[in-house]
Amino acid sequence: MSANRFQRKYDMETNVVIVGAGPAGATTSIFLAKKGIKHIIFDKADFPRDKICGDGLSGKVVSVLEEMNPALLHKLYAKPDTFLGSWGVYFAAPNGKGVNIPFRLNGRPVEQPPGFVARRIDFDYFLVQNIDNRMANPRFNCEIVSIERRPEGVVLTFRQEGEIKTVLAQMVVGAGGDRCPVNKTLTSYKLAPDHYYAGLRAYYKNVSGMQDGNFIELHFLDEVLPGYFWIFPLPNNMANVGIGMLSRDIRRKRVNLREIMLKAIKENPAIRQRFEQAEEVEGVKGWGLPLASQKRPLSGERFVLVGDAGSLIDPFTGEGIGNAMFSAQIAAGVIARAVERNEYSASLLEEYDRLLYDRLWDEIHLSYRIQRLVQHRWLFNFVINRLNSNKKLMDTFSLMFNDLDMREKLKSPLFYLRLLFNR
Ligand SMILES: Cc1cc2nc3c(=O)[nH]c(=O)nc-3n(C[C@H](O)[C@H](O)[C@H](O)COP(=O)(O)OP(=O)(O)OC[C@H]3O[C@@H](n4cnc5c(N)ncnc54)[C@H](O)[C@@H]3O)c2cc1C
Incomplete structure (x- = not known):
């Protein structure tokens, strides 16, 4: 028998690979670990690393952190200098x-x-430090250079310290941000x-x-x-x-x-x-x-896309970290079911699209409508002028930005009539 027969075909094998350890990837990893799912998480950068962003962390980030582990939130509150x-x-x-x-x-x-502002170099590092190394195998400074779907799984090639290596995964989580290689390779979706x-x-x-x-x-x-x-x-x-x-x-x-x-x-x-x-x-x-303003497929055979890789940024506010983390939380639940059943079909993973859009689509759609409304300069000036002159209206408007049902009112012509007559 030749020695080659005993050589492994791939350098590593695992059920789940996560590509990217930004908020979407790190959150997927943390929730998978909570469910006892072992996985490998790659990032081409080493942490702490910068990410170009406004650094605004919305209430949705706070809610996901609370679900992850309420103690994490207290750690944030305890460090106001960061x-x-x-x-x-x-x-x-x-x-x-x-x-x-x-x-x-x-x-x-x-x-x-209810919200925070923190440089991404600090926030993303904070999340990465909470990855559970008992369940996750973090590979930072490792860039995924190619991805191929084969009958036996997804084969990812990565560069580590100048060497090219391979990993076979049963499924891959695309969390590589706007230019995610999973999105580029396994989908043909183009954002207009x-x-x-x-x-x-x-x-x-x-x-x-x-x-x-x-x-x-x-x-x-x-x-x-x-x-x-x-x-x-x-x-x-x-x-x-x-x-x-x-x-x-x-x-x-x-x-x-x-x-x-x-x-x-x-x-x-x-x-x-x-x-x-x-x-x-x-x-x-x-x-x-x-932006998330166009509904798009977020999964397929042997993959799901979370965060910016799945175009999930709020079309009005430009916030993406909250949706990145929320999508990761939802994805982890579906991935856990796939691993449990050892089934990575498009039809099973499509459950992720359904669950996520069920929870987010109304909000996204509304934001998109508001985005289109504020293109009318005169309307925007008019609304702000009126709000400044009427405290009751101001309180209603304030509620709208915190409550989705109230935000619906922004779509109603009656709201603008009320503004017009200053009631
Ligand atoms: C100018 C600007 C301002 C913004 N302001 C805000 C704001 O104030 N609040 C807010 O909520 N959102 C804001 N956003 C959006 C927010 O930055 C993103 O929605 C968020 O970073 C998405 O997180 P993510 O984990 O999906 O992707 P990312 O944060 O982009 O993380 C992707 C990770 O994947 C890694 N990666 C990529 N390719 C590979 C590869 N081939 N191999 C291995 N690893 C790879 C990258 O190194 C990176 O660490 C802003 C965006 C921009 C551009």
């Missing part, structure tokens, strides 16, 4: 006028901050520029006039509607400053987003004074935001 609690959001209309909307839970004021934002981010120190309660600020500038310019406060007098715009509009209008951002900082009457003493700590960097 995780800054945020109590609300400030919306500024294109005319520069704005409203403050405190975050609430089901209309009730809350005791702990109507459903894609381009985003830029920079870090500044000493931006003045920050809101009490560390409110995050969305400034809806004329040039980028329905996108916005943002200022999100960070610990130690730092701020995450950025801008997002639909790719469709960037192409149509042939604009340079970086120039629009820097012009707003230098010239916009509602913004420029705030930056007079500010210092850029890290320059402008860009990345894409695949």
